[in-house]
Every structure is written in C-alpha cells, then in structure tokens.
Amino acid sequence: MSDSVVIIPTYNEIGNVEKMIRTVFGLPQEFDVLIVDDGSPDGTAAKVKELQQEFGSKLLLTEREGKQGLGTAYIHGFGIALEKGFEYIFEMDCDFSHDPNDLMRLYEACAKNGADMSVGSRYVSGGKVKNWPLGRILMSYFASVYVRLILWFNVRDTTAGFVCYRRKVLEQIDLVGIRFVGYAFQIEMKYTVHRNGFKIEEVPITFIDRVIGESKMSSRIFKEALFGVLIMKGKRV
Secondary structure, three states: OOOEEEEEEEOOOOOOHHHHHHHHHOOOOOOEEEEEEOOOOOOHHHHHHHHHHHHHHHEEEEEOOOOOOHHHHHHHHHHHHHHHOOOEEEEOOOOOOOOHHHHHHHHHHHHOOOOOEEEEEOOOOOOEEEOOOHHHHHHHHHHHHHHHHHHOOOOOOOOOOOEEEEHHHHHHOOHHHOOOOOHHHHHHHHHHHHHOOOOEEEEEOEEEOOOOOOOOOOHHHHHHHHHHHHHHHHHHO
16 A cells, blocks of 8 residues: 555446556556445446456546435545545546646645645646646636635635645545535635645646546536535635
C-alpha cells in the first residue's frame, strides 16, 4: 500500500475507467486507486473487478446503488481512505479532464511545500482550459469570482474537482456537516478547509473537456452552486 489514494467516482465510465486505472498505476510515483461506482449500468464496476485480478489490493472498488451525487461519493470514499490509513487523499474525475500526470504535482504541494490541501487550478497563472466553448469558460470563471466575492476567501478555482488533502484535514473537518452534492460540494469543501485554518495551495493545470462519455453537468447542479454559496455565507454569520 502506498501513502496516497486517488478516489475516482464513476457512473457509466466504461470507455475511460480501464485507461485511467492503467495510467495512474503507470506513473513513476506510487498511488492506490479507489473507484466509487454508483451502479453504472454500462459495466464500469465489472471492468474494475476484472482489473482487480491484475492489480490486487492497490485497486479498491466500492459499489453504491444508483446515482447519489458526486459529493456523497467523495464523502463515502474519504471514510474508506481514512479507515485504511492513507496520508494523502485525492479527488479526480475519470474522464481525463484531469491529467493523471498532475497527481505528482498536487502531491508535492502537500508533501514537500507544506500545503494541507492542494487544488489543480484552471485560473491561476499557468492554468488553462481546452475544448470548452467560450460561454462555458466564462460561466465557470465568473462563478469562481462570484464565490470569492460572497465568501471572501482567496481560492481562484473554487469549483475545481482535482484536489489533494492531507489526512489530518479530513479527520478534523465535519464531513457529516457537508450538505451539497454537485459543484457546490467542491466549493463547500474548500471553504470549510479555509475556515478551519488549513493552508491551501493552487497548482496550475490544463483542464481538457471529456472526449468519451457524457458530461454529468446539469442546470440543477449549477443552481445548487449558485444558491449554495448564499447558504454557506448564512452559516458563517
């Protein structure tokens, strides 16, 4: 077992999951992988079970019934990661919008630079977005501006889903109290880490829109983020 686990939630990722797992295990640094599958009807979990025969205990799988939301998938995964004793716990998408090679840079930010949480950021110097239409880029960018203005904390990519946590962060914050499941989950986690006095470092990445499979973005998820920020502000005061 390594000191790091990459939690990857999946729903209908049969076109990506094997390539992603092999890519992570092929990195020069050692990472374990935990797949949290929400009952994918396309056979994603079955493919992971097949790969477990090859990769053994380094590849973990937990299956849940039906789509329960990104946030609950990560909270579920955090519990498993803490129970198994991992020191560095990562969030990453399965669709290659996050480059697995950047895992090592997020790790370095925590393990060597002293960050408690590192964030793969599109909106710091050196960060980029590829293959998104201009309208979606602007919506995402100004959503982060809106969050920073309302909640008054200095993370430029507040909705980023490519993250590394030190173990102590997830042990000390109230995971049971995290209420949101979509983009607002990512905002709420960063805001909670900030409010608890932990150090956050943003690492520039290039975000590439998925090529295989369907986006999980919806208007409901966007509205949750929009109004969720106001709820978070209300909880603060």
